[in-house]
Amino acid sequence: MTPTQWDFPVELCCRPMAFVTLTGLDVVYNAVHRAVWDAFCANRRADRVPISFKVLPGDHEYPKCRTKRTSYEWYIPKGILKTGWMNKHLNLVPALVVVFYELDWDEPQWKEKQSECATRVEIVRQSLQGRNTKVAVVLIQKKTPLPPGEDVIASERAAALCNACDLSGKSLFVLPHTDHLVGYIIRLENAFYEHAQTYYYTEIRRVKSHKEFLNKTTHQLLFVRHQFKIAFFSELKQDTQNALKNYRTAYNLVHELRAHETNMLEIKTMAGFINYKICRLCFQHNTPLDAIAQFRKHIDLCKKKIGSAELAFEHAAWMSKQFQAFGDLFDEAIKLGLTAIQTQNPGFYYQQAAYYAQERKQLASMLCNHDVSWEGRKCFASNQSSMIYPNPDPLETQTGVLDFYGQRPWRQGILSFDLSDPEKEKMGILSLQLKEKNVLHSELIITLLSNAVAQFKKYKCPRMKSHLMVQMGEEYYYAKDYAKALKLLDYVMCEYRSEGWCTLLTSILTTALKCSYLMAQLKDYITYSLELLGRASTLKEDQKSRIEKNLIKVLMNESPDPEPDCDTAAVKASQKLWADRVSLAGSNVFTIEVQDFIPFVQCKAKFLAPSFHVDVPVQFDVYLRADCPHPIRFSKLCISFNNQDYNQYCVVEEAYQKSDILEQSSQGTMCLVPGKTRKFTFKFVAKTEDVGKKIEITSVDLILGSESGRCVILNWRGGGGDAASSQEALQAARSFRRRPKLPDNEVHWDSLTIQASTMIISRVPNISVQLRHEPPALTNEMYCLIVTVQSHEDTVAKDVKLTAGLKPGQDANLTQKTQVTLHGTDACDESFPALLPDIPVGDLQPGGKLEKPIYIRCGTVGARMFLVYVSYLIDTIVEGKEILCKCHRDETVTIETVFPFDVAVKFVSTKPHLVSVLTVGALGQSICRYTIFTDDRHPECLSLASHYCNHPATAVTFHDPSRSTGILCGE
Numbered sequence: 007m008t009p010t011q012w013d014f015p016v017e018l019c020c021r022p023m024a025f026v027t028l029t030g031l032d033v034v035y036n037a038v039h040r041a042v043w044d045a046f047c048a049n050r051r052a053d054r055v056p057i058s059f060k061v062l063p064g065d066h067e068y069p070k071c072r073t074k075r076t077s078y079e080w081y082i083p084k085g086i087l088k089t090g091w092m093n094k095h096l097n098l099v100p101a102l103v104v105v106f107y108e109l110d111w112d113e114p115q116w117k118e119k120q121s122e123c124a125t126r127v128e129i130v131r132q133s134l135q136g137r138n139t140k141v142a143v144v145l146i147q148k149k150t151p152l153p154p155g156e157d158v159i160a161s162e163r164a165a166a167l168c169n170a171c172d173l174s175g176k177s178l179f180v181l182p183h184t185d186h187l188v189g190y191i192i193r194l195e196n197a198f199y200e201h202a203q204t205y206y207y208t209e210i211r212r213v214k215s216h217k218e219f220l221n222k223t224t225h226q227l228l229f230v231r232h233q234f235k236i237a238f239f240s241e242l243k244q245d246t247q248n249a250l251k252n253y254r255t256a257y258n259l260v261h262e263l264r265a266h267e268t269n270m271l272e273i274k275t276m277a278g279f280i281n282y283k284i285c286r287l288c289f290q291h292n293t294p295l296d297a298i299a300q301f302r303k304h305i306d307l308c309k310k311k312i313g314s315a316e317l318a319f320e321h322a323a324w325m326s327k328q329f330q331a332f333g334d335l336f337d338e339a340i341k342l343g344l345t346a347i348q349t350q351n352p353g354f355y356y357q358q359a360a361y362y363a364q365e366r367k368q369l370a371s372m373l374c375n376h377d378v379s380w381e382g383r384k385c386f387a388s389n390q391s392s393m394i395y396p397n398p399d400p401l402e403t404q405t406g407v408l409d410f411y412g413q414r415p416w417r418q419g420i421l422s423f424d425l426s427d428p429e430k431e432k433m434g435i436l437s438l439q440l441k442e443k444n445v446l447h448s449e450l451i452i453t454l455l456s457n458a459v460a461q462f463k464k465y466k467c468p469r470m471k472s473h474l475m476v477q478m479g480e481e482y483y484y485a486k487d488y489a490k491a492l493k494l495l496d497y498v499m500c501e502y503r504s505e506g507w508c509t510l511l512t513s514i515l516t517t518a519l520k521c522s523y524l525m526a527q528l529k530d531y532i533t534y535s536l537e538l539l540g541r542a543s544t545l546k547e548d549q550k551s552r553i554e555k556n557l558i559k560v561l562m563n564e565s566p567d568p569e570p571d572c573d574t575a576a577v578k579a580s581q582k583l584w585a586d587r588v589s590l591a592g593s594n595v596f597t598i599e600v601q602d603f604i605p606f607v608q609c610k611a612k613f614l615a616p617s618f619h620v621d622v623p624v625q626f627d628v629y630l631r632a633d634c635p636h637p638i639r640f641s642k643l644c645i646s647f648n649n650q651d652y653n654q655y656c657v658v659e660e661a662y663q664k665s666d667i668l669e670q671s672s673q674g675t676m677c678l679v680p681g682k683t684r685k686f687t688f689k690f691v692a693k694t695e696d697v698g699k700k701i702e703i704t705s706v707d708l709i710l711g712s713e714s715g716r717c718v719i720l721n722w723r724g725g726g727g728d729a730a731s732s733q734e735a736l737q738a739a740r741s742f743r744r745r746p747k748l749p750d751n752e753v754h755w756d757s758l759t760i761q762a763s764t765m766i767i768s769r770v771p772n773i774s775v776q777l778r779h780e781p782p783a784l785t786n787e788m789y790c791l792i793v794t795v796q797s798h799e800d801t802v803a804k805d806v807k808l809t810a811g812l813k814p815g816q817d818a819n820l821t822q823k824t825q826v827t828l829h830g831t832d833a834c835d836e837s838f839p840a841l842l843p844d845i846p847v848g849d850l851q852p853g854g855k856l857e858k859p860i861y862i863r864c865g866t867v868g869a870r871m872f873l874v875y876v877s878y879l880i881d882t883i884v885e886g887k888e889i890l891c892k893c894h895r896d897e898t899v900t901i902e903t904v905f906p907f908d909v910a911v912k913f914v915s916t917k918p919h920l921v922s923v924l925t926v927g928a929l930g931q932s933i934c935r936y937t938i939f940t941d942d943r944h945p946e947c948l949s950l951a952s953h954y955c956n957h958p959a960t961a962v963t964f965h966d967p968s969r970s971t972g973i974l975c976g977e
Contacts, residue, residue: 017092024202030106071136084419085410101202206243270313275412289339322366329359353461360454367447396433448485503729526583539606611725617765632678655690725762771893811841813873823865
C-alpha cells in the first residue's frame with residue numbers, strides 16, 4: 007500500500023472513449039503511413055468522434071479471453087471489481103482492429119496481395135480469439151477511386167477481397183493518399199465509430215445475459231459488478247444517459263451488500279468509484295444540483311462506515327479523498343462554463359477534505375505511535391515488547407497490485423467475515439500503521455487548504471480565506487517549515503488586528519512567537535512579544551509575565567527560555583541559533599513600525615492649539631500608556647517634525663542599569679506603570695521663516711533598552727496610534743457608558759485625541775491703519791485716498807512697507823480700467839499698474855504716525871474694492887530668545903465710481919436752449935467741461951447739439967431742480 011493508495015485510478019477519472027487499434031502502419035519509416043497516423047491523432051478538434059487510437063503490430067497479442075461461464079450455480083465471486091478491468095477495456099481490448107494494407111485495384115499481382123491481406127486479417131482474428139472485437143480493412147491507394155458502380159474491376163476485386171478475408175462489405179474501406187487526406191480520415195473515423203458502437207452494444211447485452219443466472223444469496227457482488235460494467239460500456243458507447251442510470255443502480259446495490267469490518271473498505275471503495283462516475287455525469291449533463299445531492303447522499307451513507315477501529319485513519323483518508331475528488335469535479339465543471347456562487351463553490355469541498363486530512367493526521371498520531379527502528383526488511387520496536395515487523399511484508403502481493411479494488415493484500419479473495427488467521431491480520435494492521443506513520447500529512451493538508459484558499463479568493467470570501475490561511479500556517483509550523491508559517495500568519499494578522507478579533511489574534515501570535523523563537527529571528531520575536539503583552543492579547547497574566555521576562559532577556563543579549571509545547575529537537579536546534587546570536591556582533595537596534603501592530607505601549611501626541619503666533623512658544627503633550635503586567639522603564643523619548651531643527655528640543659532621556667528595565671516601583675521619568683497614563687510636555691520657539699507653514703509631528707520614537715547594547719525603537723508615525731486605534735476610537739465615540747471620575751492629574755485615555763499638526767501664524771500687529779477719501783469717485787478722475795498709519799508698539803517698527811491698489815481676485819476688466827499712482831499730477835494711462843507693491847515708508851517710532859496719499863483713476867463706473875497692506879519688522883523676546891518678527895495689517899475699502907454729471911453741476915453761463923457747465927471734482931479742481939441743451943421740446947435738439955459741439959449727443963438727467971432733462975455733449 008502506497009501513500010497515494012486513496013487516489014482514484016486514472017482509468018476511472020478519464021473520459022471513456024472507444025478503443026480502436028490500427029495495424030499495418032509503419033509510422034517510423036514510411037512517410038505515407040506517418041501522414042495517415044498524424045491525420046488520425048494530431049490536432050483532434052472537439053467536433054470529431056470520441057475515439058482513442060493506438061498503433062500496434064499486426065501480430066500483437068491481446069489479453070486472452072477466459073472461457074465463457076455457462077452457469078453460476080457453484081460460483082462464489084472473490085470481489086466486486088478487478089483492478090485491471092477498466093484499463094483493459096480502455097487501453098488493451100479494442101472495440102475494433104483496423105488492418106491497413108497498401109493495395110490498388112489495378113495491382114498486377116492482385117492474387118498474391120489479396121492472399122497476404124487475408125493472412126494478416128486471420129492473424130488478427132487469432133489474437134482476438136473469443137472476443138467480439140470487430141475487424142476492418144483499409145486499403146491505402148495512390149489513386150482517387152471512381153464513383154461507385156463506374157469501376158467494375160474495383161467492385162469485383164472488393165467482393166473477392168471481402169470473401170477472402172471473411173469480411174462484410176461494410177468492413178472494407180479505401181483510403182486514397184491525396185491532398186484531401188484529412189477529409190477521408192474523418193469519414194473513416196465515423197465508420198470506425200459505428201463499428202465500435204456495435205461492439206459495446208454487444209458487450210452490454212452479453213453482460214446483461216448473465217443476470218438470469220445470478221441469485222441474491224451468493225451473488226450480491228456480481229450484481230454490483232455487472233451493473234458497473236454495463237454502465238462503463240455505456241460510457242464507452244457514449245450513451246451517458248443510460249450510463250448514469252446504470253451507475254445509480256449499481257450504487258444502490260453496493261449499499262445493499264452486507265457490510266462487515268472485513269469488507270467495509272471494499273464496499274466504500276466501490277461506492278466512492280461509482281459516486282464519482284455519477285457526479286461526473288451529472289456535471290456533464292449540466293445538472294449540478296443533482297451532483298451535489300448525490301454527493302451529500304453518498305457522504306451521509308458512508309461517513310459512519312469506519313471499519314476497523316485500529317485503522318480509523320483510513321476512513322478519514324477515504325472521506326478526505328471523496329471531498330477532494332468532488333471539489334475537482336466541481337472546479338472542472340466551472341472551467342467548462344458552469345456558474346458557481348459564493349455559498350456553493352469548490353472551496354467548501356476542499357476545506358472539508360482538509361478537515362478530514364487533519365482528522366487522519368490526529369488518528370494516525372494516536373494509532374500509529376510505534377517507536378520502531380528499521381533493519382533491512384525487518385523492523386524492531388525499541389521498547390521491551392520487541393515487536394517485530396512482519397516478514398514477508400503482508401502489504402506486498404505476487405503481482406505488485408491488488409486483484410480487486412478495496413481488498414486487503416494479505417487476504418485477497420477471502421470474503422468470510424471470520425478471520426481465519428488473526429495473527430496475520432494483526433501483522434497486516436501493524437504494517438498499515440507503520441506505513442501511515444511515514445505519510446507526510448501536513449503536505450496533504452496544506453495542498454487541500456491551498457486549493458480552498460484559491461477558491462474562496464476567487465469567489466470573494468475574505469474571512470473564509472483568512473481562516474484557512476491560519477490553518478495553513480499552523481500546518482507549516484507542524485511540518486517545521488517555520489519561515490512559510492510566519493509568512494502566512496503575518497499576512498492574516500493584519501486583517502485580524504484591524505477588525506479587532508483579539509482571541510484569534512492571540513492564538514496566531516502565539517504560534518508566530520514559537521516560529522520566531524525556533525528560527526531565532528530577533529526582530530520577529532521582539533515584535534510578537536511586544537504584541538502579546540498588549541491590550542489585544544487575551545493571555546493570562548502569568549503567561550504575559552513569562553513573555554515579558556523573555557523579552558527583557560533578549561534586550562540584555564541573553565537567550566530566552568523556550569516557548570511551551572515546542573518540538574524538543576527543534577528547541578535544541580534553536581538554542582544553538584540563539585547562542586550564535588548572542589556571540590555574534592551585529593545590528594542590535596530594531597525599529598518597529600507600531601502602526602502595523604498593537605504593542606503594549608500606546609501613544610498620543612497633541613498640540614495644545616491648532617495654531618500658534620510666532621512670538622508664542624509652541625506647546626504640545628505626549629501621552630503614553632503601558633498595558634504590560636509589570637512597570638517597565640524606557641530609556642528615551644524623542645519626537646521628530648517635518649522641520650528637523652525642532653527635534654533637538656523634544657527629547658526626554660533617562661539613564662539606568664540594564665537590570666532596572668523591569669522597574670518594581672513607579673519612580674523615574676521614563677517609567678510606565680501598567681494602566682496609568684503618563685504625560686510629557688514639550689515646548690519650543692518657532693522660527694520666523696515658518697510663519698504661514700504647518701508644523702507636523704512626523705514620528706514619535708520610544709526606546710526600550712540601551713543603544714549601547716540591544717534596544718527596540720517603537721516608532722509611531724504622526725502623532726501616535728496603532729493598528730487598533732481607529733477601531734477603538736470608533737467604539738469609544740459610539741459608547742454611552744459614563745466614564746468614572748479620576749484624580750485631577752489623570753485623564754481618560756479614550757477621551758484624548760491626536761492633534762499631530764499646528765500652524766505658525768504671524769505676530770499680532772500693534773499698529774492701526776485708517777483710510778480716508780471723499781466719495782463718490784468720478785470716471786477718469788484722479789481720486790485721492792489718504793492712508794494713515796499709527797504705531798502702538800513699544801519699540802521701533804522697522805522697514806515699514808505699504809502695498810496699495812485694487813484688491814486681487816476681482817473682475818479682470820476692472821484691473822485693465824484701474825490705475826494707481828503716488829502722484830496726483832501724473833497723466834495715468836493703461837501702462838500704470840492697478841496695485842503698487844512694497845512702497846517703503848521708512849521706520850515708525852513708538853506712537854508715531856504717517857500719512858500717504860494714493861491716487862486712483864477709474865476708467866469705468868461701478869464699485870471696486872481697494873486693499874491697503876502695511877508690513878513691518880519688529881524685535882521681540884520669546885522665552886529669553888530675541889527674534890525678529892514680521893507683522894502686517896491690511897484694510898480694505900470699497901469705492902463707487904460714477905459719471906461726473908451725476909455728481910455736481912456748476913452753471914457758468916446761460917443762453918437760449920443751452921447751459922454751459924463745469925463739473926467739479928472732489929478736491930475742487932476742474933475735471934471736464936460740458937454743454938447741456940436744456941430744451942428737449944425741439945426734435946432737432948439732438949442734431950443741433952451734435953453740430954454745435956462737434957461731438958455725439960446723449961440725453962441726460964442733471965441736478966437742476968428747474969430742468970429735468972437735457973442733451974449732453976462733451977467738449
